Amino acid sequence: ELKVEQNPLFLSMQEGKNYTIYCNYSTTSDRLYWYRQDPGKSLESLFVLLSNGAVKQEGRLMASLDTKARLSTLHITAAVHDLSATYFCAVSNTDKLIFGTGTRLQVFP
C-alpha cells in the first residue's frame, strides 16, 4: 500500500530564511506532484516531477525528486509572506493519486 509522509507538518519561518519540506513515499511511483492551498481556497498545481533527478524551479520554490530514495523535497529560498500556505505532495500509484497530509507554512516578518 502506498503511503506518503510529509514533514514537517507545520513550519513557521522568518522572511528571508531558507527551508526544505520533505515528502517520503513507500513504494515505487512514476510521478510526484506538489500543490499549494491557500486558506479557504482550492489547490493549485506547482510542479509535476516525472523522473529520477528531476528538478523544477518557479520563483523561490524548487522541487526535486530522488526515486531511489523515494524522496522529494520542496526548497524555499528567501521566504516571503506571500508563500504562506499549505503545501501538499502527492504520488501516483497506477491511476490513483495519494496525498501527503500537508505542510502548513507560515512566514512572518
Add this chain to the structure above:
Amino acid sequence: EAQVTQNPRYLITVTGKKLTVTCSQNMNHEYMSWYRQDPGLGLRQIYYSMNVEVTDKGDVPEGYKVSRKEKRNFPLILESPSPNQTSLYFCASSLPAGGSDTQYFGPGTRLTVL
C-alpha cells in the same frame, strides 16, 4: 476560461437524504477525480475516471457513487449521507498520464451532514 466547476459550493443536509454534487470541466480532459479533505488527513481520493463510462474506486469509496456518461461531467452521489461524510470535497481533472498531467481542481464543496 479553462476551469472545473462544482455545485453546490455549500450544502447542509440531514442523514439519509440523497444528494448529488455536480462537477464539470471545459478542458476536454479525460481523467476526472473526486477527493475529500479532512483536517489532519490531507486529501483522500474517493473515485476516479479515466474516460467516459470508465470509473474506479479510490481509497475511500464507501458511501459514494459516481457516473461518467459525458466527458465533461463527473457527478458525485451520496445515496444515504451520514455525519461521517461531512467534509470538504474537491473535483479535479487532467489529461491522462503521458500528457502534461497537471490536475486542475474545482473550488470545493463544503458538505455538512446533520
